[in-house]
Amino acid sequence: ALEASLGYENFREGPDRLGWLMNLSTDSLEDTSTGKIHSCVNCYFQCQDGSAFKAQVKFAPYFYVGVRDNAEAEVEAYLRRKYEGRILETEVVAKEDLDMKNHLAGLKHKYLKVSFYNVQDLMEARKEVLPLARRNAQREETVLAYDGLGQEQRAGTAHRLEDFLDNIVEVREYDVPYHVRFCIDTEVRCGLWFKARARGGNIELERCKDLLAFAEVKVVAFDIETS
Template sequence: MEEDEFEENVGNNDDFTEDIVASAGLGLSLEKRFERLSQSDRIDQLPEFEERIGWLYNLQPCELFDEERRRFVSALDLYFIGDIGDRFKISVIYPPYFYVGAKVGRENDVDAYLSKRYHNRFLSCDLVAKEDLEKICLTIKKNTPKFFDLDLPNHLAGIQRTFIRLRFHDIDDLIKARKELQPIVKRNAEREKEQQSRPELAVLKRATSSNPSSDLLVDCLSNANVAEKQIDGIIELCEFDVPYHIRVCIDLKINVGLWYGVRGQSKSGPQNQLVLKPDLIEQPEPIVFAFDIECTKMPLKFPTAASDQ
């Protein structure tokens, strides 16, 4: 079974994609992306030991050019008001990612398939343990508390499952991979539903694959069966629709309206770029520019540029 058989064209009907494309600069030419990058002032070049105190008041997704990898990477611009009233911003590089759910016991097969398929497009592919929300909901619905570990601070966190995490250089690569994997998930779900309604198909498939008619048939089907087994193990995609700026803020515990010690880009990772200053509680007085747009329109209709002012 060839991999290309599973690649289908999926319509771009996701609401979150529009926000991602607009904020991350997707769809722009390479020249425009470099021009947009050069117009942004940053203090990322400061040595990591130089620290400034700032009150975070805004953030915006962006992209930077990685000189080492010679490609664009996703980042988050953070805007600060300094302790003396000055304003500055830094860019925090953080790779976007989503999770791939596999059938229980097939995680390594799926991991091997994804590593081979996206080896030149993703940043890393690793196995991680996360809460199995589906099983948690079923357990609560069935009222079976014996599965809960009540000694944990969050007793629901004890029900975990292994996922494959795909981390990418930028949002563009993430969206492309998501579009390629969604048809596979859909097809596997339909196949699983059909097998549940007609279990004799699964028995026939196992009998056919375990009793080939000749050694030549075994050689021909061996590689195809391995690829098919790996692909069939993909059953869901998780957290692919989390907006990039929210993802970074959740993972790095970034909150607007707090004081931070701000450093330049650190070789040890983005976690060391921001140090929360909980002892600073007095807030600055930012200047806020707010405006409203007024226009004419017909009763019970939306404004139109052709007739309204």
């Protein structure tokens, strides 16, 4: 209500709107069809005619889970059961791992990309998974140091582990701030023109690369001596 009174009506439906992105903030909104709470980013725009609007863009927070070789399916199934109702989706992705001795050869490591409905769900899962991964990684280093267990042998033992938790050995990109992750993945930046589209209850942003001039925004600055 406050933002609307200041001229930033929430854009949910209607024709596409063109705006210059001035600022953004993190927020959450409820999916009316499912009742799920989704994390989103509030994007504040100024139009060419001087008017303004706000667009709430859904974006699923996520982190990567590193597992033992050939144990991706087992760990994925376990995480889905463990955090049912919190995980939005999971997928196996290949990423460059600079810790690999031969990463310059173009080899990639498989990770589980675990996406959540909101930041709170991610934080609760991270609180449990991260200490577990660190414990397993430390245990693996100890085994390698004392037994000289090779990579091929360890890959074979992954299938014989009864506890799926032992297959989780690392968590990556769990500490990237939500708004930073949004900007990196979507390439959304303040100070650029975007076209906002409402599609099926979701807002999509498309950058207008042909518009280079800055919008004529009004800036109000408060001095520290203002009473």
